[in-house]
Amino acid sequence: MTVWLALDLLLAAGSLALAFGVVRARRVFTAIALFIAHGLLLTLAWVRLDAVDVALTEGAIGAGLSGVLLLAARHRLARVGAGRVAEAPGRAVTIAIGLGCAAVTAALGYAVLALPDPAPSLAAEVAASLAATELGNPVTGVLMVFRGLDTLLEAAVLVLAVIGVWSLAPDRAWRGAPGAPWTVVEDGPLALLARLLPPVGIVVAVHILWVGADAPGGKFQAGAILAAMGLLAWLAGLARVPPTASRPMRATVAAGPALFIAVGLAGLMFQGAFLAYPEGLVKPVILLVEFVLTASVAAALALLVLGPPSADARP
Amino acid sequence: MSGTVFGLLGAALVGIGLFGMLVRAQPLMRIVCFNLLGSGVFLVFGAVARRGAGAGFAADPVPQAIILTGLVVAFAATTLAVALVLRLADDEDEAPR
């Protein structure tokens, strides 16, 4: 029983306890608070699994932005009234569901324990081809070069999600500013934090983006931090979000995926394969795409957390 | 060893999240439990990544990149689900049956 194994078991036990707390919580607020804490423990678990890029993303998006989103939604639901809520299943059905879920867990656990022993891995192929990408971080290499199509589709999914969230606005609120109205306290502690933190946050985000080429980091983590800084400024009333009709904002959200698709089509025309980077220009092209994508991802994440334009917003 | 511990944790989280999603009645609770389910799935995948270590990397980078993509897409799905829940609640509020 080494120290590291004890640490892993402690993290797992804490995460499990928090998950039970989430499911059994009586109030939604308690569940969300425990969920955020669970996300933070999972961030440590990802570090223990030697997936530091995933840890950064889980901390920023999984625990941070998801927590803000859910808390804001809970606040709005508490004000508006939750409306018709489905009935909780009866006791017998609950026990049956519990047994079913326990069976799923047992099957998954057995699968985890029965994983093949010389574990199949693509690490050797990635290591062999990484030198050609001039990147030092293999995860960035996989994201931007080897499975660049996945990243392009992921950025497109974010744009589609923004469109989907905006289209849920009621007709009379269409083209208004996103986000429900929020009572703002001028010059409170939140305003102080919102004045002090964004400059630091921007520097940290740019650093994480830049360092992501050779060390854990990258555009999604940087975009999440930028989105969080923007949301902080909005929460404190120090910044106003442009309305959904604003063309520059729509252009920012669309610019990243559009550039990525353009680079892909250029690769198709000049190199013969979609998303083939030009020889000798691999790293500059990747960096350019990453910069523009960071802005797009940050804008999209912030808009997703803000939500659709609200009917009772001030004009 | 970390791989196995966290893989089993992921399996447990899948079961717990699934149970919460099916049993709890409020929509926001269901969304939170859906995120728990998602984090369990990612952990199982992370265990696979950890076991695929080799060639100088401490964990196989390809599953890591896929988990990253999955995290962002799951977040986008959560925001869409939350927006749907809020819009449904607004409509119920305006047109009481």
Next chain:
Amino acid sequence: MSMLADAFTLVAVLAGIGFFAAGTAGLLRFPDTASRLHALTKADHLGLGLVVLGLLPQAGSLADSLRLLAIWALVLFAGAAAGPMLATLTRRTGPEA
């Protein structure tokens, strides 16, 4: 020299853990929100400061030490903003569990 650094790290981190334990005890045992806030902000921030201080000799470079100190400063900022906000909220809605 490195043994001295390691001993300093051990002592400082253990002291920091002691303060964290005190803060947690305060969180669990104090009667109302305001005193719990007091325990959390004061004891936990001092505990984190001692842990960071203890880790400074182990940091590889000046940049890493500055990063550790920056982390402590950011946590202090967050606590300095969150504490008064929670206290104002408590005063408005009454001390609840």
